[in-house]
Amino acid sequence: MTDDLIGTQEPGGQESIEPLAGEPAMIISRQPLGLWSDVWRRLRRNKLAVVGLGIIIVFITIGLAESISTAAGFNLAPYDPNAVNYELSPEGLGSPPSWSHPFGTDYLGRDIFSRVLVATRISMLVGVIAVAIALAIGLVLGPIAGYYGGAVDSVIMRTADIFFAFPYILFVLLLVTVLGGGFINVFVAIGLLSWAVYARLNRGSVLSVRRMEFVEAARAQGATDLRIIFRHVLPNTMAPVYVAIAMGVGGAISTEAALSFLGIGIQPPDASWGKMISDYLSYMAAGRWWMELFPALALVITVFGFISFGNGLRDATDPKLKE
Numbered sequence: 001m002t003d004d005l006i007g008t009q010e011p012g013g014q015e016s017i018e019p020l021a022g023e024p025a026m027i028i029s030r031q032p033l034g035l036w037s038d039v040w041r042r043l044r045r046n047k048l049a050v051v052g053l054g055i056i057i058v059f060i061t062i063g064l065a066e067s068i069s070t071a072a073g074f075n076l077a078p079y080d081p082n083a084v085n086y087e088l089s090p091e092g093l094g095s096p097p098s099w100s101h102p103f104g105t106d107y108l109g110r111d112i113f114s115r116v117l118v119a120t121r122i123s124m125l126v127g128v129i130a131v132a133i134a135l136a137i138g139l140v141l142g143p144i145a146g147y148y149g150g151a152v153d154s155v156i157m158r159t160a161d162i163f164f165a166f167p168y169i170l171f172v173l174l175l176v177t178v179l180g181g182g183f184i185n186v187f188v189a190i191g192l193l194s195w196a197v198y199a200r201l202n203r204g205s206v207l208s209v210r211r212m213e214f215v216e217a218a219r220a221q222g223a224t225d226l227r228i229i230f231r232h233v234l235p236n237t238m239a240p241v242y243v244a245i246a247m248g249v250g251g252a253i254s255t256e257a258a259l260s261f262l263g264i265g266i267q268p269p270d271a272s273w274g275k276m277i278s279d280y281l282s283y284m285a286a287g288r289w290w291m292e293l294f295p296a297l298a299l300v301i302t303v304f305g306f307i308s309f310g311n312g313l314r315d316a317t318d319p320k321l322k323e
Helices: 035-043 046-072 112-148 150-164 168-178 183-192 197-211 215-219 225-235 237-259 275-286 289-317
Strands: 003-012 015-017 026-029
Touching: 003 197, 015 237, 026 112, 026 225, 035 215, 035 289, 046 289, 112 150, 112 183, 112 197, 112 225, 112 275, 112 289, 150 197, 168 183, 168 237, 183 237, 197 237, 215 225, 225 237, 237 275, 237 289
Parallel strands: none
Antiparallel strands: 003 015, 015 026
């Protein structure tokens, strides 16, 4: 009998089995997709987003492996990234890529491949920690502003407007100049100046859910305001924030590279993609293209990966784009 049945899809995720010989149809219920299962299903259809996710996984894996190896007391890189060897830099112009040095060497005879690997760890740390600092501030002030409204909302949002009023990179330059250059000060400065984006984004989401039934039910059960905000409201307003996080990490990495390029970010002997691009720029005229190419490629590919994944995640979480 089952050979004479034809399956058709019914609205609501149910499959109707229609017989050929006029027999009664059977309906088989399917388990509805959860939020993130649906997001992942739609994200997989965006090939560019999947490529971006792959790039992110690769670079984060490299950064984690480099961090673990450094903490364990050995280098993942094949050479010491700060070891000077003038024999590998004829006439002070470096050596082109070879089997032993696939990215070539720089004007001091340092292995560029090793320096790019070490710079990957620094860039990933700056991106992740800077965004974590911004989230820690934004996801406290934003929900409070949206939940209470009134004077509290006005004070927090006007403070955020002050941060939006200044050009971002100039504001970061000012803060880094005050704090001083260095690894820690760079991601502190980027994180402190990025909180307003997450606060405003989350505040708008909180405004849309603070009067819903589940919030009123929690309030009727005697839950405190802070418990309602961080236990009930915040988890239901995080979807847009996840997109902003992906975009924010890429933005933080590019900002760190810009600061290092200007000489006030990561300081020598630490390697940074921006600092390497700045140091090697003058050697392009001498035909030493490999010095500039590989750190620039690493920076472009990483930022491209985060932005592509962020755009795909935004499309996958947008209810207006659902079938």
